[in-house]
Amino acid sequence: MALNVLVQTDILASFGQSVGIGKEADVYEGQTPKDEVVAIKIHRLGRTSFRQTKRLRTYTADKHHLSWLYASRLAAEKEYEALETLYPLKVAVPKPYGQNRHIVVMSNIVGDDLFTIKELPRADKIFDTILKxxxxxxxxxxIIHGDLSEFNIIINPKLKPLIIDWPQWxxxxxxxxxxxxxxxxxxICNFFEKKYGILSNPQFLVKKITKN
Structure with missing residues (x-):
């Protein structure tokens, strides 16, 4: 039903192959009526371990008797809200196209997960960009991501980071x-220190971020 609404409202024209399966969402390739390739993220929050998920997610903590589908809808709405807010501010997030129920449509995600990259040219510059x-x-x-790590940062072919997975902000x-x-x-600091030997002071960086 959600996909039908996205088609009827001219956000989607076609639904393609799977490009990623995670614990809390599946991602498929899609196409808009303008022939733009997009990512279709279908939230399925806690479908297999819903009680544990409710304990871990702040946006479901005060809700009782939630179905996995309703929780997934809340996750999609929250993620879309973050993308709509951050993308115009030029924060490195996917471009939002639309959302209905538990599905978010966003710009196509091209690149490799940060944690999978064996050699990262200009790692220090990428580290600084992520912190920025x-x-x-x-x-x-x-807005604070709330669950940021090397597992939800994509490095594109131009060595630019993209921060994904925002439902827990x-x-x-x-x-x-x-x-x-x-x-x-x-x-982020621990990952770059362990893998690339980049030393930093997380406490100092947090003070810098919150100084205003």
């Missing part, structure tokens, strides 16, 4: 905002 995007998201939109006004921001920054 965290800072822009926080300072311009008061939190506002800078969230009571635990600093915890989530520190965790995001620390995850």
């Amino acid at each position: 995007n965290i800072e822009q998201s926080y300072q311009k939109a008061q 939190v506002s800078a006004a969230h009571p635990n905002a600093l915890f989530y921001l520190e965790r995001d920054v620390t995850n």
